[in-house]
Amino acid sequence: MYKCCIFDLDGTILNTIESISHSISLTMEHFGYKTVDEAHTKQFVGDGFKKLVERALLFSGDENLVHYEEALAVYEKVFEKNCLYKVRPYEGIPEFLCFLKDKGIRIAVLTNKGHERAVECVETSFGKGFFDLITGEGDLIACKPDPSGALYTAGYFHVSPSQCLYFGDTNTDMRTGINAGMDTVAVTWGFRDREELETFNPKYVIDHPEKIKHVFE
Known part of the structure; x- marks a missing residue:
């Protein structure tokens, strides 16, 4: 039993897909990249926010993860404000x-x-x-x-x-x-x-x- x-x-x-997609999109936009749609966000989540940010950057074209450390800090600030979004x-x-x-x-x-x-x-x-x-x-x-x-x-x-x-x-x-x-x-x-x-x-x-x-x- x-x-x-x-x-x-x-x-x-x-x-929570809208809150995550919204937050990672705002993070990518900070670096001049396009938004990340919900379909791709669903594939990027599941292994913690660091992996989410890494996958989103690679998806956006940052193949060498040049913005990785800064993007982690940006995402944490953005998500703190938007974690309850919808x-x-x-x-x-x-x-x-x-x-x-x-x-x-x-x-x-x-x-x-x-x-x-x-x-x-x-x-x-x-x-x-x-x-x-x-x-x-x-x-x-x-x-x-x-x-x-x-x-x-x-x-x-x-x-x-x-x-x-x-x-x-x-x-x-x-x-x-x-x-x-x-x-x-x-x-x-x-x-x-x-x-x-x-x-x-x-x-x-x-x-x-x-x-x-x-x-x-």
């Missing part, structure tokens, strides 16, 4: 999370988004204290797909990895769950397609939160 559900943030519980929960997510809480299941967020911005997004969208634990990218825990964040979460709740269900929308999330020895749930409403997710043989593949409720009944 699962005692804990760990959720990725971007593309899993919150639709952010909203995915359909069915608030109801599903309440369902889990009613069942006594601990719920946590584990994301490669910077910790401060992650807390801001989650608490603004769901309320302070709604999630039992929020862990974003920081100095103490390595970026996913390193399993340390997922294992830290399991340890925080005093449960084994086999008692945790890990939800995500990218290959990074699937690899995180595998690396941590946790069953994975691939969600198809996020930033990557079903084909990419199924490559990693997730325990479950769902197109709506309702589709996984039976596991907890």
